[in-house]
Structures are given as C-alpha cells and as structure tokens.
Amino acid sequence: MKKRIGLLYGGKSAEHEVSLSTATAVSKAIDYAKYEVHPIYITLDGQWLRGPELTQAVESTEQLQLKPNQILPNNITEFVLDKTSQTQFDVVFPLLHGTNGEDGTVQGLLEVLNLPYVGNGVLASSAGMDKVVMKQLFGVAGLQQVPYVYFLRKEWDQNQDELIAKCEQELSWPMFVKPANLGSSVGISKASNVEELIKAIQFAFQYDRKVIIEKGLNAREIEMGVLGNDRPNVSVAGEIKPMTEFYDYDSKYKDGSTALIIPAEIPTDVESTMKEMAIKAFKILDCAGLVRSDFFVTENNEVYINEVNTMPGFTPVSMYPLLWQHTGVSYPQLIDTLIELAIERHTEKQ
Ligand code: ADP
Ligand code: MG
Ligand code: MG
Secondary structure, eight states: OOOOEEEEEESSSSTTHHHHHHHHHHHHHHHHHTTTEEEEEEOTTTTTTEEOOOOOOOHHHHHHHHOOGOOOOHHHHHHHOOOOHTTTOOOEEEOOSSSTTSSHHHHHHHHHTTTOSSOOOOHHHHOOOOOOOOHHHHHHHTTOOOOOOEEEHHHHHHHHHHHHHHHHHSSSSSSEEEESOOOOTTTTTSSSSHHHHHHHHHHTTTOOSSSEEEEOOOOOEEEEEEEESSOOOOEEEEEEEEEESSHHHHHHTTTTOOOEEESOOOOOOHHHHHHHHHHHHHTTTOOEEEEEEEEEETTTEEEEEEEEEOOOSSSSTHHHHHHHHTOOOOOOHHHHHHHHHHHHHHHHHH
C-alpha cells in the first residue's frame, strides 16, 4: 500500500516563498510508486487549503500554489475536526520555514492530532527558532559561540542608552542584529557604529518583540547536516561563500551568487570538532529527523556554532540535501529516510 503523505507548505511566515520552492522540489522528487501526495497549502494569512491530489510531479510552483478555483477550502477548524482528513495521512511533511511552521506551533497541532510528522518535535522546533533560547542551551552544552546581548522591545523603549552601552561593553564592532525568532536572514543587519546599531535594532523589532545582538566575526561559514533520531549521523561539511557583505536573504534565494563548496576544505581535526559540536547541539535541543548545524570557522581554525535550523532549505540545490548527496544519500533517499524516521519516532512515543 502506498503511504499517504500530507505535504504542508506555504505558511504564515516571512519565509513563505522559500517553502513554495521546497514543496515544488519535494513533490517532483518523491517516489510516486511508494507515496500518494496530498498537498495542503497554508496561505500567508494562515488559511489552510486542500488541493487536488498530486498524482505526478508538479511542473511549476504555480501548479502547487493552487489557484483559488482549484482549491477545496478546508480551513484549519475543518482540518482539525474532520476525522477523515486526520486519518487520511500516514505521515505529514511540514515543509514550513520560520514562524508558524518551523517553530513548534504546527508540530504541536500534529502532536495533538496524533499524526506522525517529518522532522523535529515541539521542543526542538521552538527552542531552535528562538535564537536566545537556542544559545542559552548551547551554553549549557558547553559549545563555543559568539558573545551576545538580547532584550525586549519594552526594555529598549525604556532604556535605549543603557542597552547601547551594554552592547558596546560586552561586544565589539561590527555587530549583528537579529530578530530572535526568524530565519533566512530576514530582519538581520550588520552595524558598524552606534547610529547603524540603533537603525538595525529598530528594523529587527519590526519582526519580533525580542532582538539579539552579537559580536560580528570575520570567519568562514561552514555547515553540516545531521540526520536521524536518537543516534543521528552527520554529513560532510559544506562552505558557503556569499558574494555580498553577509549571507542575506537575496544571496540565499535570489541572486544565485553564493557559492556552495562541498566538501569544505577544512583540516580533519576541525571537521571532527564540528561533528562533535553538531551532535551535541542536536542532543541538547532534543532534535529529531533533521537539522542543519551552522558554524563560523576563524582564520586560526577556531570553531563557533552559529545556529541550527530545524527545517533547513530543502530544494535539491539547497545545502542540506547537497551535503547528504556528497555523503552518499540521494535526494529521493533523503525523503524516504525522513519519512521512515517520522514513523519510527511516532511509534516510539506510543
Ligand atoms: P538566519 O537564521 O536568519 O539564517 P543567522 O544567525 O544564520 O540567521 O544569520 C544570517 C547570516 O548573517 C549568517 O549566515 C552570516 O552570514 C551573518 N551573521 C550572522 N551572525 C553573525 C556573526 N555573529 N558574525 C558574522 N556574521 C554573522
Ligand atoms: Mg536560521
Ligand atoms: Mg543562518
């Protein structure tokens, strides 16, 4: 019997578009001899829409984006209440990035519905999405990371001067200012002086009520894929070489100027350190399924963990699948493995 896969994509997130290309790629690569794919599109304003069944790979994002007249409206209340729709899936694949999808919210819904789903659970997803919580846990695991300062919008409104002084005291220029909960570099800027810092903080507050400010490193960016549940495997390392000032949204998705070098040219001992750190990060956040661990490696080969991404970019030309391809796991095999891991995790919980 074919497994019925609910493909959740889109999402109420600044990374909505990224999810559309991921879903298109997965629907093209998935083995239709093994799986029946049921697309569920979440609009930018959070409506859940069911599309017709996909019986073959889609040719374009548009096709997957489901035109309004093709849509069988099935909002979230119906999705939750409709027993047939819940039991209709063997596994849900939440191909959602950023808030309301990669952050544990949708994972919580799927838990309540008792549906197996691909990837990280509620705790890992939400802890991985909040850069402050993630860094605090990395600290507990003893992982080396850059110094950081964080605060809430209300604190900023009341003590601007004090908080700027704190950043200058605890960090050094340049600084990176980020919304605490987001991804794809949305809302992130680099600041080289107080004036830029204030602007960057105000910009980041447009996306979140909490911001994090880090000491900026001049370092290589090297990433590793982790795949598995309780005994995860780590892929080879890959280096990102953005042509822009830093790895911003456009260099990630738009201008195609970023070079991915796989495997990264790094000494073996540095690679082993990174592998160890990737596993520690995976374990301290209680991850499952997949994670991409991102590191900074300085000129003298010091390794700092930057972040983990609990639903990393997942098109065949994204870093995570490419890392696995170079490790010997093809894109369709990766999809199969993730689906198997989802079922394994669900069964173990019962
Ligand atoms: P996101 O979750 O949005 O990818 P990141 O923390 O990875 O956020 O930051 C995005 C990019 O900004 C990084 O890939 C890197 O290019 C740059 N960056 C972030 N923090 C720093 C830092 N502390 N030092 C140097 N570059 C940084
Ligand atoms: Mg991220
Ligand atoms: Mg990143």
